[in-house]
Amino acid sequence: MEKNSIAKRADDRDTTERLLDTAERLFGELGYNGVGMRALAAEAGVNLGAATYHFGTKKALYIETFLRRFRPANAERLRLLRAVEAEAQGKPLTVEKIVDCMARPLYLLGLAHPNFDALLARSLFMPPAFLHAAVHREIEPNVEVFIRALRCSLPDVPEDVIRLRVMFAMGALLIFFVQMGKRWPAHNPKFDESLLLELVRFISSGLQSEPAVPAADRPPIPRPPKTPRG
DSSP, rough: OOHHHHHHHHHHHHHHHHHHHHHHHHHHHHOOOGGOHHHHHHHHHHHHHHHHHHSSSHHHHHHHHHHHHHHHHHHHHHHHHHHHHHTTTOOOOOOOHHHHHHHHHHHHHHHOOOOHHHHHHHHHHHHOOHHHHHHHHHHHHHHHHHHHHHHOOOOTTTTHHHHHHHHHHHHHHHHHHHHHHHHHSSOOOOHHHHHHHHHHHHHHHHHSSSSSSSGGEEEEEOOOOOOOOO
């Protein structure tokens, strides 16, 4: 009985991973509305009953497909930041170190799982309505930690400008990650690292530049409304 139970759990894991891998590719290519559960199950080589047994609905499958990679990468960004803050022993970090912590986990994730880059772009640029709250629950606390770190490192840049530039930086990261897989399909560690460092330098330069409009002439930049929970 125990052997049968172990075998069943292994089969369930295999089915789940095949469904998630297939969903990652198809949702990234075609979007949420472009993929039906029946077609997705067939592409994964499982029957529709197995797909609904493991995930219930297409909505639940989409959310899990996104979060299974994004959540650990997002957590890794904070872990890296905490580590460099501990090394700095209370001194402000360089902007490039902060940006490296922001970019590196997602960059490495894209190298390891290129199909996720397309899904990530769709999920953040054109998210299905039901995904919006789930994505922002993951992103918002993380972003606030990085903004606090940037405020310490950029005392002469107003907070509202920092927030605006972080939005610019996130957009640049997403576009780059999507294009990276298309333009450089063959990777090697030295090239990958040099590319990341160039990206970090580019974003850091913008973050720490003088504001384009003097404070006396610039109206405050409003913060976006908080996403409702749910």
